[in-house]
Amino acid sequence: MPQAPAVIANLVESVLGRPAHLLDASEPAPGFLKLELHAEPPPGGWHPGHEIQVRATPTQGRRYTVQTVGGTDSERIGILAATEAEGPGTAWIRRLRVGSRTTVLAGRHRPLREHGTRRLYLGDGCALGTLDAYTQGSDAPIVAVEVPADAVEPLADRRPRFRFLAAAGAPGDALQSWLERAVGDDEFRNLDGAVLLGRAQSIQRQRRVLTDSLNLSRRAITTRPYWATGRAGL
Numbered sequence: 001m002p003q004a005p006a007v008i009a010n011l012v013e014s015v016l017g018r019p020a021h022l023l024d025a026s027e028p029a030p031g032f033l034k035l036e037l038h039a040e041p042p043p044g045g046w047h048p049g050h051e052i053q054v055r056a057t058p059t060q061g062r063r064y065t066v067q068t069v070g071g072t073d074s075e076r077i078g079i080l081a082a083t084e085a086e087g088p089g090t091a092w093i094r095r096l097r098v099g100s101r102t103t104v105l106a107g108r109h110r111p112l113r114e115h116g117t118r119r120l121y122l123g124d125g126c127a128l129g130t131l132d133a134y135t136q137g138s139d140a141p142i143v144a145v146e147v148p149a150d151a152v153e154p155l156a157d158r159r160p161r162f163r164f165l166a167a168a169g170a171p172g173d174a175l176q177s178w179l180e181r182a183v184g185d186d187e188f189r190n191l192d193g194a195v196l197l198g199r200a201q202s203i204q205r206q207r208r209v210l211t212d213s214l215n216l217s218r219r220a221i222t223t224r225p226y227w228a229t230g231r232a233g234l
């Protein structure tokens with residue numbers, strides 16, 4: 001529901017809306033905001049990786065992902081937002097102040113369908129919270145994330161197992177070059193699954209490399225576009 005008449009959006013909110021308020025906000029790295037919210041859980045409770053929606057304006061919805069669920073407080077959720085888009089969703093994130101009351105929209109958690117056990121995860125900044133959620137507890141996933149150059153160090157300090165690549169050129173170019181080099185260097189022997197998140201056009205290029213050069217079947221590759229050049233909301 002990136003765009004819907006207010007009357008339809010009101011209806012959706014009356015079914016899926018969960019009252020929430022902001023407990024804390026911080027900037028873990030340039031270009032990223034971390035929100036901690038207290039939010040009434042949907043049926044089945046909150047889970048890391050849970051997709052939520054916010055009404056950025058009365059007629060525009062934007063999607064985000066639960067990065068963390070508070071240890072002792074099952075109603076405390078964390079969201080990691082990249083602020084590069086600068087559209088209504090980003091403005092909504094920036095507007096929130098500690099104590100602000102709001103509504104998040106969520107249904108029962110439907111996790112991404114992942115394949116294989118030796119997996120490669122690729123994404124850009126807006127997928128970092130999701131990558132944190134899905135790789136926690138995994139043995140040795142290969143995770144590579146393209147982020148703004150000045151965010152690489154602060155993000156890498158807290159995630160030594162992730163490979164952070166400084167964005168350079170067009171979106172997705174840095175990750176694509178890294179991927180092609182790693183495939184050429186035979187770094188992905190025994191890979192049997194992949195999860196590709198982030199910009200739609202980048203995901204298509206990445207999938208082509210994995211299917212053509214690694215002979216990974218399309219079924220072994222989970223894709224979830226989060227944004228697309230030339231599109232507002234997805």
Ligand SMILES: Cc1cc2nc3c(=O)[nH]c(=O)nc-3n(C[C@H](O)[C@H](O)[C@H](O)COP(=O)(O)OP(=O)(O)OC[C@H]3O[C@@H](n4cnc5c(N)ncnc54)[C@H](O)[C@@H]3O)c2cc1C
Nearest residue numbers: 063064065081082085087088089090126226227228232233
């Ligand atoms: C299922 C799902 C889960 C998501 N989870 C998260 C999450 O946890 N954290 C998060 O930060 N984002 C997440 N996103 C992505 C987020 O919804 C988009 O980035 C969204 O478009 C931002 O809204 P906006 O109103 O600020 O910009 P829009 O109005 O949608 O777009 C404005 C312009 O910015 C461009 N743009 C959009 N997103 C980006 C981006 N990330 N980087 C660079 N340019 C962009 C668009 O192409 C457009 O030109 C998720 C998306 C989906 C579909």
